[in-house]
Amino acid sequence: MNSLLTDAQKAGERVGLKSDKIVINGGKPLRGRVQVRGAKNLVTKAMVASLLGDTPSLLKDVPDISDVQVVKGLLEVHGVRVTQPNPGELLLDPSNVQSAHFAEIDAHAGSSRIPILFCGPLLHQLGEAFIPDLGGCRIGDRPIDFHLDALRAFGAIVDKQPNGIHLKAPNGLHGANIELPYPSVGATEQVLLSAVLAEGVTELKNAAIEPEITDLIMVLQKMGAIISVEPNRVIFIEGVDSLRGYEHRAIFDRNEAASWASAALATEGDIYVEGAKQEELMTFLNIFRKVGGAFDVHEDGIRFYHPGGPLKPVVIETDVHPGFMTDWQQPLVVALTKAEGVSVVHETVYENRFGFTEALNKMGADIVVHKDGLANVTRRVPRRPLEQAAVVTGPTPLHGADVHVPDLRGGFSHLIAALTAEGRSTISNVGIISRGYEHFIEKLEQLGADFSAEG
Numbered sequence: 001m002n003s004l005l006t007d008a009q010k011a012g013e014r015v016g017l018k019s020d021k022i023v024i025n026g027g028k029p030l031r032g033r034v035q036v037r038g039a040k041n042l043v044t045k046a047m048v049a050s051l052l053g054d055t056p057s058l059l060k061d062v063p064d065i066s067d068v069q070v071v072k073g074l075l076e077v078h079g080v081r082v083t084q085p086n087p088g089e090l091l092l093d094p095s096n097v098q099s100a101h102f103a104e105i106d107a108h109a110g111s112s113r114i115p116i117l118f119c120g121p122l123l124h125q126l127g128e129a130f131i132p133d134l135g136g137c138r139i140g141d142r143p144i145d146f147h148l149d150a151l152r153a154f155g156a157i158v159d160k161q162p163n164g165i166h167l168k169a170p171n172g173l174h175g176a177n178i179e180l181p182y183p184s185v186g187a188t189e190q191v192l193l194s195a196v197l198a199e200g201v202t203e204l205k206n207a208a209i210e211p212e213i214t215d216l217i218m219v220l221q222k223m224g225a226i227i228s229v230e231p232n233r234v235i236f237i238e239g240v241d242s243l244r245g246y247e248h249r250a251i252f253d254r255n256e257a258a259s260w261a262s263a264a265l266a267t268e269g270d271i272y273v274e275g276a277k278q279e280e281l282m283t284f285l286n287i288f289r290k291v292g293g294a295f296d297v298h299e300d301g302i303r304f305y306h307p308g309g310p311l312k313p314v315v316i317e318t319d320v321h322p323g324f325m326t327d328w329q330q331p332l333v334v335a336l337t338k339a340e341g342v343s344v345v346h347e348t349v350y351e352n353r354f355g356f357t358e359a360l361n362k363m364g365a366d367i368v369v370h371k372d373g374l375a376n377v378t379r380r381v382p383r384r385p386l387e388q389a390a391v392v393t394g395p396t397p398l399h400g401a402d403v404h405v406p407d408l409r410g411g412f413s414h415l416i417a418a419l420t421a422e423g424r425s426t427i428s429n430v431g432i433i434s435r436g437y438e439h440f441i442e443k444l445e446q447l448g449a450d451f452s453a454e455g
């Protein structure tokens, strides 16, 4: 891959995106059907889990997104044979797992945060691991201290190097008692992927319990792991001697589903999201309804639509599951610019996740970001020192503008904003969107959007 390309161009190139820029003529409601497949936030981790087995794994409903390609490349440099028996399926054969050179690993690390999850499996298989500096969305510092503390507790020796970290486990990994300072998704996955083959029992307190974590636990249980999820965010893992491959259909991408739902509402449209399920979206659906959106739950998907009438302002606090997911707020904020009154979004998970609002303001929105958050005595989520709040005053009609995608969800919100705006918008750096939205250009076409992808 050409090293002069930007991260967004590289991400787009991995899935065959023809252009890093699209021009949208807004003002047309999105109507039609789209399909969501496996969740980026599960599929990539299940791919890493295949490293732990001694027979091949078969993963189904794998979306064609660039983060999947990044993890595929990383597995391949470590000797895993990755093939596609049928569209949307990956067969992952770990029978020849081997060490890779740092430069090779670094070249494949891409814009994803998944490389950090290779630590436990590689330590089990090879006794050492090189992990390059991480990509992923730039939405805060995104430290990896919980990951490294957990790995040290298992007995790993961590050596920080200029471009990444090197880990060794000369005496293998041993079960540990770990309490996370915050229910981090990634750190919980790190513990799961390390503990399943560690000697002895691991007790993890303050674990994340997102649906994608439950799905990963199901994958690991299919492989032969013994994991029990207890009340109050406690997980026990009894280490076993070996694991086999799994066959698994990935949980649907609830973040993509919520994004299309927000697109339907903001554009005053009607989108049937095939593959969306109610249970994992319950918190989103409540807020969607409070804002004025309508939905019908069906067996094979959910229809999201604007039923007419004015949209209403809401107060949202993003949170860990079962709270309002931080990845849902950006697309929904576009609909909030159309609500009659003042909405507030408290972002409590990341310290810098309102970068996308600048572009919305350029398009005519009235969004004020309070960098130190806002006091609110009636709130549900305990206040975190890092949080910010966005105050969205509506309704403000949006007009076309030239904007640059800052991150994955922010990028999708830019697409929606441009689709609702009066006139023409040029959106650059759209390759980032292909990190997590499968075939989004084709889906926009299916929904009748008026746009062209420029070279």
Ligand SMILES: CC(=O)N[C@H]1[C@@H](OP(=O)(O)OP(=O)(O)OC[C@H]2O[C@@H](n3ccc(=O)[nH]c3=O)[C@H](O)[C@@H]2O)O[C@H](CO)[C@@H](O)[C@@H]1O
Residues within 6 Å of the ligand: 040, 041, 042, 113, 140, 141, 142, 143, 144, 145, 146, 147, 148, 182, 183, 184, 185, 186, 187, 208, 210, 326, 327, 349, 350, 351
């Ligand atoms: C690939 C993937 O699954 N990404 C998701 C995952 O990210 P990711 O797993 O990176 O998110 P975490 O849950 O770990 O992060 C939550 C918070 O914990 C902090 N933290 C995390 C680890 C650590 O070692 N130290 C630390 O301070 C982070 O900076 C952040 O403030 O969960 C997030 C929260 O649901 C989602 O927004 C991302 O879409």
Ligand SMILES: C=C(OP(=O)(O)O)C(=O)O
Residues within 6 Å of the ligand: 112, 113, 135, 136, 137, 139, 255, 327, 408, 409, 436
């Ligand atoms: C923050 C996100 O992803 P990642 O953790 O992969 O950067 C996201 O999916 O919105």
